[in-house]
Amino acid sequence: MGAVATGTPTGRQTVRLPAEVTSFVGRRHEAAEVKRMLSASRLVTLTGAGGVGKTRLALRVADEARRAFPDGVWLAELAELDNPSLLAQGVTEALEIRDHSSRPAMDVLVDHLRDRQALIVLDNCEHLLEECARLADRLLRAAPRLRLLTTSRQALGTAGEQSLAVPTLGLPDPRGARPSLATLARYDAIRLFVERAAAIVPGFELDEDNRDAVELICRRLDGIPLGIELAAVRLRALSVQQLLERLDDRFRLLTTGSRTVLPRHRTLRALIDWSYELCTERERLLWARVSVFAGSLDLEAAEAVCSGEGIEREEILDLVAELVDKSVLLREEHRTSVRYRMLDTLRAYGRERLAASEEEAVRLRRHRDYYRGLAADARAALFGPAQVQWFTRLHLEHANLRTALEGSLADPGQAVRGLDMAADLLYHWITSYYLGEGRRWLDQALAVCAEPTAARARALWTDSWLAVIQSDTDAAAAMLEESRSIGTRLGLDPVLAYTALYSGMVAMYRGETRSAIALYEEAVSRHRAIGDPVGLALALIRLSLAHSFIGDSPGAIALGEESLAVCDAYGEGWHRAYTMMALGVDVWRQGDTARAAALEKESLSFNRSLDDPLGIGVNLEVLAWIAATDRDYTRAARLLGALGIIWHAIGAPLSGYGHLVHYHEExxxxxxxxxxxxxxxAASKQGARLSFTEALGYALEDELPSEETAAGGRPSPLTPRESEIAQLVARGLSNKEIASSLVIAQRTAEGHIEHILSKLGFNSRAQVAVWVAEQHRTADAEGEHPPEDTV
Incomplete structure (x- = not known):
């Protein structure tokens, strides 16, 4: 590529950067963050996986910042420099320094830059990391007006360095609602594919016919720009659907690139080979072994699954840290833990290496055994103070749990253990959005394990509860009958206790209230006898609701209070929240709407912290009934509108509480x-338009979002003040600058920013900037207001 020379009116400035031959897509707010960092630090390093676009971003920032560097902006490409001793010489040549003396190249470089206000981009430092660090340190000490912008798989590790992990290009959240075609087209990964595809196939556009395939291609390639560009080239010979179908063999498929770029950028495999070669032998071994994980993993899992045979358990922490530094593993912060994730492309490469080493089966078995043990431990700790932590952990481990179940049920010799695992995960299926998946796993395991064993009996009553929640009471009744038969034959008291409990739920759903009460009373008696607090609390909750239903308020209250006592004795929260819900129903029926609302809101607060859709749905139902009783019919209609979205997501209205449907209808x-x-x-539609977060805020605090949002504008979880501060963050202002701009204390500004990060689920200011940009792009597309430049 040619070089662009740009002069200032004085003729002093020189810019030596390659010209862009293709459009620059996205990165607007990452660029703003890099500029902000350059204003605060003289050394900024862009890190990230190979092909993620570090070089393009650095060059774009350097070009846009050129006016701030009257003595020039320069690029030193280091990828093809193999001899570390020639680093200073290579940079000297890149800066076009003409010196024919015998002085060392480093001295020449230092003298040349000593009084200059310049920016140097050192590109691809990872294979010369120590040498680049020493060079940077020497230059920055000697030249006080010099700034360095470097790209590397890992940070240089020098004093004063700031680093930014360059993310992959944005894609829709796969767990969210399906975006419109216009919204999908605004995601950077999609935009890049479409633009590059149009250059290959004139007239190519994103449409309803190809949108799913395009999104899946970009997702399978992790939003890595290089992978997307190489994939688009293949449209010369393939349709979009054919390209998608062949991505399983991505390293062989994506082998065509521009002849003008570095050889390792011409194929995806060559690029990852480069990263692999930069790792030590043990780091490569861990990379391969980590590839058996799906989704993300924590340090404990890595130690359990990846240690042994070449890696000691105590070495895992340091090796994980090295792979994070080299951008092979991505570090993710969660509320109480740190987890690690590998891009799908790097995982596929590692899996190939693992298979070639002939230890794939060993690591898969250890992975399977570890997560079966995790499910069993979670089940054992279900009723106690660590309950929420376990629920949260299982949610984070869902992809790994799924892989372990697949491995167990695919092996006839391990299927029974898979059946046990699926049953152990009962509360994971119920307190998440995996209800239907949980039932499918149990159905599949039961089909494989047909012997009338204790494991089958337990899985049957477990599966029956999921069927009840889905309003499939006929299937639930059949499973309970078989479970009870096995329990009777084998003398399994816990099975008989639970089959009585869930048979009571079926009877209650069918309107057989007296029969249900008798079954619940049997369940209470049996669970007391065997000392099972989990089943006892659940049976007491259901019995309390049944007594409330027939008008026996004293009985309902007494049973609810007994359930609370059981929960409090164990420090348990989830069953306690459902008990509060049940008590709220009876207190509402007695006419004390204020106390009933307080009970439901207390229950809702816990269910919200757990993100339990079923519990949240029932709480909102009761709050709607309370509003109607108080003649606040607009609030009731709004809550009913919001409920329609929740019940649709679960698959059945008032799931598992069908006998309460008539209260909804009334x-x-x-x-x-x-x-x-x-x-x-109108009120119902207004409620249906609320986001999940807004609906919960309205239920708990009776506060609607701004008029613009309520009328159909873009919902925002931020307060007006937080939105204002988010805009300033996106513009690259520091905490001190934000405080000065708004005339508030810096500590106050920092507190607002912490709240913003928490509400949006983000870990960095750069993510906030990207989010702000998306809000503006959406508003601009919908014609709500003119776009605002937040760079």
């Missing part, structure tokens, strides 16, 4: 009568 009818059809529909 509430809706009362609100319709009082408001009239147009006003009811």
């Amino acid at each position: 509430c809706e009818a009362a609100a319709r009568r009082a408001l009239g059809k147009p006003a009811f529909n």
Whole structure:
């Protein structure tokens, strides 16, 4: 590529950067963050996996910042420099320094830059890391107005360095709602593919026919720009669908690149080979072994699965840190833990290496055994103070749990253990959005393990509860009958206790209240006898609801209070929240709406912290009924509107509490009568438009979002003040600058930023900037306001 020379009016400035031959897509706010960092630090390093776009981002920032460096902006490409002793000489040549003396190249470089206000981009430092660190230190000490922008798989590790991990290009959250075509087209990974595809196939556009394939291609390539560009080239010979189908063999497929770029950038494999060769033998071994994990992993899992045969357990921590430094593993902060994730492309490469080493089966077995043990430990700790931590951990480990289940059920000799694991995960299936998946795993395991064993009996009553929640009571009744039969034959008291409990749920759903009460009483008696607090609390909750349903308020309250006592004795929270819900129902029926609302909101607060959709749904139901009783029919209609989204996500209204449906119907009818059809529909739609977070805020605090949002604008979880500060963060202002701009204390500004990061689930200011950009792009596309430059 040619060089661009740009002069200032004085003729002093020189810019030696390669011209862009393709469009620069995305990175607007990462660029803003790099500029901010350059203003605060004289050494900034862009880190990230190979092909993620570190060089393009550095060159774009350098070009946009050129006016701040009157003595020049220069690029020193180091990828092809193999001899560390020639580093200073290579940089000297890149800066076009003409010196024919016998002085060392480093001295020449220092003298040349000593009084200059310049920016040097050192590109691809990873294979000369120590030498680059020494060079940077020497130059920055000698030249006080010099700034360095470096790209590397890992930071240089020198004093004063700031680093930014360059993320892959943005894609929609796979767990979220399916975006519109217009919204999908605004994601940077999609934009890059479409632009490069249009250059290969004139007239190529994103449309409803190809959108899913394009999104999956970009997702399978982790949003890595190089992978996307190499994939787009293949459209010369393949359709989008054919390209997607062949991505399993991605390293062979993606082998065509521009002849003008570095050889290792012409194929995806060559690029990753480069990263692999930069690792030590033990780091390569860990890379291969970590590839058996799906999603993410924590240090404990890495130690359990990856140690032995060449890596001691105590070495794992240091090796993980090295792979994080080399951008092979990505570090993810969670509330109480740190986890690690590997890009899918790097995982596929590692898996190939693992298979070639002939230890793939060993590591898969250790992975499977570890996660089966994790599921069993979670089940044992279900009823106690560590409950929420376990629920949260299982949610984070869902992909690994799924892999372990697949491995167990695919091996006939391990299928029974897979059946046990699926049953151990009962509360994981119920307190998350994996209800349907949990039932499929149990159905599959039961089909494989047909012997009438204790494991089958337990899996049957476990599966029956999921069926009840899905309103499939016929299937639940059949499973409970078989489970009870096995339990009776084998003398399994716990099985008989649980089959009585869940049979009571089936009876209650069918309107057989007296029969249900008898079954619940049997369950309470049996669980007391065997000393099972989990089953006892659950049976007491259901029995309390049943007594409330027949108008026996004293009985309902007494049973609820007994359930609270059981939960409190063990420091348990989830069953306690459901007990509060049950008590709220009866207190509401007695007419004490204020106390009932307080009980439901206390329950909702816990269920929100756990992100339990079923518990949240029931809480919102009761709060809607309370609002109608208080004649606040608009609030009731809004809550009913929000509930429609939640029940649709779960798959059944009032899942598992079908006998309460008539309260829902009475509430809706009362609100319709009082408001009239147009006003009811408007309020209901207003509730349905609320985001999940907004709906919970409205239920707990009776606060609607701003008028713009309520009328259909873009929802924001931030307060107006937090939104204002987020805008300033996106513009690259420091905490001190934000405080000065808003005339507030710096500590106050820092507190607001912490709240913003927490609400958005982010770990860095750069992520906030990207989020702000997305809000502006969406608003601009919808014509809500003119776009604002936040760089």
